[in-house]
Amino acid sequence: MSSAPFKATVNEYLEDLPPQVQSRLYTSPATCLAIYRLLPKLAKFFIMSMVFNENDVSLRDLDRWVQSNGKFQLNEAIKSMKSLHLLIEGRSEQPFMINLNSIFRSSFRNALTGGEVNNSFGNVVENEHEVVLPEMLDQYAANKWESILHFMVGTPLTQTPSRNVLSLLQHSKLMEENNTGELQITNEGFQFLLQDANAQIWTLLLQYLRLAETLQMDPVDVLNFIFMLGALELGKAYSDSHLSDTQKIMLQDMRDYGLVFQKASNTSKFYPTRLAAMLTSDSMSIRSASSAMNTVLSQGTSSNSKADDTTAASDGREQDGTQVGIAARNIPDGAVVLETNFKIYSYSNSPLQIAILSLFVHLKARFSNMVTGQITRESIRRALLNGITADQIIAYMETHAHPQMRRLAEQTLDKKLELDPNCKEGLQILPPTVVDQVKLWQLELDRIINYDGYLFTDFDNSQEYSLLCDYSNDIGVLLWKDDKKRRFFVSQEGNAQVIDYAKRKLKKK
Amino acid sequence: MDAISDPAFQSTKSLKTAAEELPSLLTVIVDTTPKLWAELDKESGQNKNLIHTLQSLIVFLNAHLTFNSANQVCVIAAHSKGIKYLYPTTTVSSKENGSIKQNGDLKIISNNMYRQFRNVDETVLEELYKLMLEEKNAEIVDRPQKSTLSGAMSAGFTYINRTIKEQENTSLKARLVVLTCGSSSEKDEIFQYIPIMNCIFTATKIKCPIDVVKIGGSQESTFLQQATDATNGVYLHVPTTEGLIQYLSTAMFIDPSLRPIIVKPNQGSVDFRTSCYLTGKVVAVGFVCSVCLCVLSVVPPGNKCPACDSEFDEHVTARLKRKPVVPNSVAKKKRKPES
Numbered sequence: 001m002s003s004a005p006f007k008a009t010v011n012e013y014l015e016d017l018p019p020q021v022q023s024r025l026y027t028s029p030a031t032c033l034a035i036y037r038l039l040p041k042l043a044k045f046f047i048m049s050m051v052f053n054e055n056d057v058s059l060r061d062l063d064r065w066v067q068s069n070g071k072f073q074l075n076e077a078i079k080s081m082k083s084l085h086l087l088i089e090g091r092s093e094q095p096f097m098i099n100l101n102s103i104f105r106s107s108f109r110n111a112l113t114g115g116e117v118n119n120s121f122g123n124v125v126e127n128e129h130e131v132v133l134p135e136m137l138d139q140y141a142a143n144k145w146e147s148i149l150h151f152m153v154g155t156p157l158t159q160t161p162s163r164n165v166l167s168l169l170q171h172s173k174l175m176e177e178n179n180t181g182e183l184q185i186t187n188e189g190f191q192f193l194l195q196d197a198n199a200q201i202w203t204l205l206l207q208y209l210r211l212a213e214t215l216q217m218d219p220v221d222v223l224n225f226i227f228m229l230g231a232l233e234l235g236k237a238y239s240d241s242h243l244s245d246t247q248k249i250m251l252q253d254m255r256d257y258g259l260v261f262q263k264a265s266n267t268s269k270f271y272p273t274r275l276a277a278m279l280t281s282d283s284m285s286i287r288s289a290s291s292a293m294n295t296v297l298s299q300g301t302s303s304n305s306k307a308d309d310t311t312a313a314s315d316g317r318e319q320d321g322t323q324v325g326i327a328a329r330n331i332p333d334g335a336v337v338l339e340t341n342f343k344i345y346s347y348s349n350s351p352l353q354i355a356i357l358s359l360f361v362h363l364k365a366r367f368s369n370m371v372t373g374q375i376t377r378e379s380i381r382r383a384l385l386n387g388i389t390a391d392q393i394i395a396y397m398e399t400h401a402h403p404q405m406r407r408l409a410e411q412t413l414d415k416k417l418e419l420d421p422n423c424k425e426g427l428q429i430l431p432p433t434v435v436d437q438v439k440l441w442q443l444e445l446d447r448i449i450n451y452d453g454y455l456f457t458d459f460d461n462s463q464e465y466s467l468l469c470d471y472s473n474d475i476g477v478l479l480w481k482d483d484k485k486r487r488f489f490v491s492q493e494g495n496a497q498v499i500d501y502a503k504r505k506l507k508k509k
Numbered sequence: 510m511d512a513i514s515d516p517a518f519q520s521t522k523s524l525k526t527a528a529e530e531l532p533s534l535l536t537v538i539v540d541t542t543p544k545l546w547a548e549l550d551k552e553s554g555q556n557k558n559l560i561h562t563l564q565s566l567i568v569f570l571n572a573h574l575t576f577n578s579a580n581q582v583c584v585i586a587a588h589s590k591g592i593k594y595l596y597p598t599t600t601v602s603s604k605e606n607g608s609i610k611q612n613g614d615l616k617i618i619s620n621n622m623y624r625q626f627r628n629v630d631e632t633v634l635e636e637l638y639k640l641m642l643e644e645k646n647a648e649i650v651d652r653p654q655k656s657t658l659s660g661a662m663s664a665g666f667t668y669i670n671r672t673i674k675e676q677e678n679t680s681l682k683a684r685l686v687v688l689t690c691g692s693s694s695e696k697d698e699i700f701q702y703i704p705i706m707n708c709i710f711t712a713t714k715i716k717c718p719i720d721v722v723k724i725g726g727s728q729e730s731t732f733l734q735q736a737t738d739a740t741n742g743v744y745l746h747v748p749t750t751e752g753l754i755q756y757l758s759t760a761m762f763i764d765p766s767l768r769p770i771i772v773k774p775n776q777g778s779v780d781f782r783t784s785c786y787l788t789g790k791v792v793a794v795g796f797v798c799s800v801c802l803c804v805l806s807v808v809p810p811g812n813k814c815p816a817c818d819s820e821f822d823e824h825v826t827a828r829l830k831r832k833p834v835v836p837n838s839v840a841k842k843k844r845k846p847e848s
Contacts, residue, residue, distance in 0.1 A: 033575060033623065044576055045767055049759040112571045114622035114630075277795035403677060410680070437624025477605050 011038055012203050013209065017082040017219065022085050024220045026104040028110035030120035034279075035084065042066070043077035046223035047086065047100065051108055056090030056097040071465065096296055122228055125237045125269055132271050134235045141273035144258025145197070146352055152185050153355040162256045172207035187387025193356050194388060194396045196276050204257065205279075221246040229259060230279035232272040240268055335402040338433040342375040347402070360393050361382050375434065377469065378442045390442035394435055401429045451479055452492045458487045467505060472498045525838065532579035533765050533802065534672055536681040539566060539595075540658055540690055541586045541637070543644060547724045549690050553749060561750040562724065565690065568817055569757040571626045574593070576764060578625075581681075582669050584633050585660035588808075590647070593734060595636040595666075601703040610721065634775055658689060659704035666711045673715070682765035684715045684742075687733060691726015702783065703803070705732045709739045718742040720761050731780050731791070738779045742769065742776055796829065 014022070014035065025031050036044060046062055048408045059078075062419060066074045081087040088106055089095030110116050118217050134192035150159050152175060160166070169175045174189040192203060205226055212222050225247040232238060235304065240248060251270060254260045259276040262269070334348040338358075344361055354371055357363065363373040383393060409429045416425065428435075459465040465486040472478040477494020481487070539562075546559040572581050584595040586760040596833055615623060622630070662685065669683040704833040712719050721733045745760050747753060760774045782791045785806035796805045801817035812821045 030623070036575060037578060039762060041576075041767055042770070045762060045764070048572055048576075048762050048815055049755075052755050067770050073770060111573065111623060113568055113625075114626065126625075204673070219790055231623055231625075236624075406680070407677070454692075484516055 006442055010206065011080065013206055014038075019085050021220060023101075023103050026107055028120045028224045028227070029107045030231045031224050031227040032104055032108040033111045034230055039080055039084075040073065040077050042070070042073045043081050046077060046081070047108075050100045051105060051112070056092055056094075056099050059096040059098055062098075078460075088269060099104050103489060110207045119226070120228060122232045122238045123234075123242055125239045125406070132235065132237070132261065132263075133272075133387075137235065137271055137273045139277045140261050141258040144256070145275060146350075148257070149193065149352055150355075152189055153352065154185065155355060164256050165295075168204060168207055168211065171211055172204065181480055189389050190359060190383075191392055193359070194392045196399055197275070201257070201259070201275060201466075208253065217246050217249075220286045222250060225250050226279065229254065229276040230271055232276060234272060234274060234277055237269045237271055237373065240270060251499055269273075334400055336397055336400045337402045337405060338375075338397055338430050338434060340433050342434055342437075344373050346371050346373075348398075360388065377441055378459055382437055383446070384442055390438045393438055394430065398429050405429055413495060451489075453479060453490055454495045455487060456493070456498070457485075462486065465504065468502055470497060471501050521801075531680055531682055533573075534579050534581045534583065534669060534681055535573045535584065536583040536669055536683065536685045537566065537688060538587060538658065538661045538665050538685065539563075539642065541790055542589045542656065543590065543641075545690050553725055555749065556639040558724070562688065562753060565753040565757055566759050567630050568754055569761070570629055570633070571623075572590070572758055572762065573768070574625055574629065581672070582629060584777070585661045585663070585665050585668075586637070586640060587657040589657075592657055592661040592664050593636065594668075595633045595640075598632055598636055598782075600846075602813065608693075612770070620746065635708045639644050651803075656701060659701045659708060659801070662687065662708045663704065663711075666708060666715070666717070669717055683715075684720065685712065685717055686720045686722070686723050686761055688724075689730070689733070690724045702732055702786070703735060703798070703801070709736045712736070719742040720763075720766065721745065722747055722753075722756065722761060724748075726751070726820075729773055729780065731782070731784065734779050735781065737775075738781075741773075743773050744779075745777060800827060 006362060017308075018023070025035075037046065046065075048152060050057060062078070063074065078087070086101050087098050088101055090099045091137070096195040105236060112177070127384075144161075147159055148165055148169075151161055154229075158466070161169075166175075169189075170177070170183065172188075173186055174192050175183045176186050178184040192200060195203065209222055213219060221244050240251060243251070251262070255262055255270075257275070258273060259279075261271040276337055333350060334346060335354040337347075339345075344357075346357055347352065354363070354366075357371065357373065360375070360379055361373040362376050362379040363371055365372050380390075380393070384390070406427075406429055409427050413425065413427055458467065459468075464485075465488075469478065469481055469488050472488065472490045472494060473481075475494060475497060475500065477490045478488060479491055480489040541559065543559075547558065549558050550556055555619075560606075566584075570584070573582055574580050582596060585597050602685050639818065657702050669685065671825050673683060695768070705847045708788045709719070717740065719733075719740045721730070721737050721744045722748050723730050723733065723744075725748065734744045743760055745756055747756055763773070780791070783804045784791045784792055785795060785810060786803045788806055790804045790806050791819070792804060796808060797803070798805070798814040798817065798819065798821075800819040802813060803814060803816035808826050809815055812823060812826055814821065
């Protein structure tokens with residue numbers, strides 16, 4: 001949810017690419033896989049149903065698959081597929097007949113069946129002597145990434161990230177130089193901090209892509225590499241022999257962000273970290289980079305990667321007895337409990353989490369495993385003035401909500417649905433009073449809204465006035481009216497329509 | 510009272526939050542009893558039906574893993590002598606049996622495949638290979654084999670339940686797909702009625718839909734059809750294994766999060782009748798054991814319930830056996846025109 005605006009920009013970036021570049025992208029199975037995962041889920045369903053079907057499909061059939069309450073999702077799915085040129089006109093060239101992009105189809109099929117994938121999923125180097133443990137990689141990635149975040153928050157005594165990172169931060173306007181030449185966090189920077197890790201990495205990588213374009217790097221190469229990184233397996237060494245020159249340069253930069261790890265002695269091999277794996281996974285599985293990694297570090301086992309790794313799965317079986325116990329205690333770091341009296345408790349010890357919380361919470365006390373605070377009008381206003389929006393605050397608290405709050409909300413929703421199956425409400429994880437109040441505090445700030453438009457005055461009679469006024473109201477462009485003084489105001493877009501109507505009607509007389 | 514705590518802002522975002530992506534767990538129960546597949550081969554005049562099905566199954570698993578990177582799979586084989594988890598494996602030493610890996614049977618899995626897929630696919634194939642080897646070496650027993658399908662379904666539900674409990678934080682959704690093949694004898698299915706019904710109750714309790722693909726065979730599988738109907742699942746009867754992947758990737762690919770908005774491809778009517786425990790006849794009106802609710806079309810010999818062995822009251826069964834007393838039919842006919 002919180003990642004929605006930023007994730008959308010990944011899609012938007014891809015949509016903005018010219019069709020030729022898109023087709024070149026689709027030749028890589030790994031990229032197809034990653035793009036597929038970025039699509040809305042209904043689009044995923046449609047694509048899957050068309051991958052093994054060479055014949056044209058009628059748009060009406062797609063429509064028939066979806067119930068009437070899902071039309072919104074249907075339109076969204078079709079729009080996203082069309083703008084990525086995944087859906088093209090059918091070969092029969094009849095209206096409403098569609099087909100899947102043939103390049104995408106064959107690459108995606110290859111990805112699914114393990115056909116010709118041309119090393120797009122990386123080249124594993126099997127070497128028993130140089131095993132890098134996942135814990136070590138996690139620590140490395142956490143160090144690199146958190147040092148960037150800490151630097152942005154301005155925690156004292158943090159090491160400064162490398163020059164590349166700094167220039168990227170500046171380029172993306174997350175930080176800017178102040179009068180004394182020091183880097184200072186901007187409004188966008190504050191917003192950036194509230195995103196989850198997945199969105200944060202994507203934001204930086206998108207900036208990297210824009211930067212890369214100015215450096216004459218081929219976007220296809222860059223994107224292929226990024227998507228490939230997301231598909232690699234944690235804890236395995238990959239050789240760089242199949243990478244293009246552009247990608248080798250990128251490897252150095254990715255090392256600075258903590259996405260890959262390289263041994264100083266041997267730069268021909270690289271190890272993807274959990275941050276890289278997060279690129280193509282969604283925010284729900286890993287709620288926050290630091291929290292996920294902290295849990296891993298504190299557990300000291302690789303039970304989190306159970307799904308990725310069969311050997312880990314078999315390890316997991318052995319420790320079943322202990323694992324259940326761990327799972328019960330497995331509360332993500334930084335879990336937030338929010339009460340209806342605006343009190344907030346965060347089970348976190350990391351200075352980063354606390355620093356982020358202090359952006360919009362009036363922190364009161366700190367204990368060995370948690371901090372407590374209060375959401376006040378002042379604390380929210382301060383955040384709002386920093387350029388953080390109410391939605392972002394709410395989204396942050398929602399994604400970091402304590403599992404218990406989530407469960408409670410699910411239970412209440414279930415109860416409501418039992419009473420009234422047509423209930424349209426969504427899941428309310430946070431107390432609605434607090435959510436509403438935060439939104440109200442934001443509304444306080446923007447009391448004036450300005451519209452561009454045209455004012456209509458000096459009507460001869462009230463009949464003429466009401467004729468035009470009603471018409472503009474009917475077509476939905478009326479913004480304001482004053483019946484006594486016979487004046488009304490229409491928006492800029494609607495003006496031409498109203499004038500046309502006036503010419504038609506008033507000429508007749 | 511609740512109205513006070515309702516949010517004052519009706520956000521348009523609710524449509525978007527509904528589209529929030531949740532990982533899901535796919536549990537596949539595949540019937541691998543060699544006898545059944547051999548019968549199907551004979552019937553359809555087509556060889557290697559089982560191989561085709563398994564190929565499609567593997568691609569289907571990959572497709573599910575593609576849908577969301579946090580998606581998980583579990584494959585359970587219902588074999589002639591019990592069930593076996595194909596993935597995740599219960600055997601710890603999957604690495605030690607490297608000999609099988611180089612055997613050439615795993616060559617169909619490309620080395621460069623996406624690692625997530627490869628890990629799953631290799632394990633599934635390896636375990637299947639072991640299963641078939643065991644089958645080959647086993648002595649042939651003459652006594653009729655009972656289907657282990659319902660047992661495998663129960664195992665699937667226990668796995669789903671455990672995984673959901675373990676990973677409460679990710680609010681995992683689950684579904685169960687049963688892949689079975691047609692020519693299972695009618696008699697066999699009857700003894701599955703109670704276990705399958707229990708599975709249905711479990712499924713509704715944990716809100717897990719059951720999808721069923723039945724390959725070949727002329728008859729619909731009544732109980733599995735009821736299972737899908739009760740759990741909001743999809744029932745598909747596929748004539749051959751040709752093009753099976755298209756069925757799997759379309760009708761069976763409805764993620765739990767998509768279920769509310771997708772029209773399910775169900776064929777018309779569901780046969781809700783149950784079958785007689787003794788004769789296997791499908792009955793519309795019959796006798797029911799008051800203890801285990803087992804349905805019978807005849808009063809059982811020996812006054813004992815064949816399912817739970819509870820004894821029936823003789824007086825009651827005697828009354829049930831009594832033929833209706835028909836009064837003189839001539840007298841009836843006479844009376845009718847008068848009224």
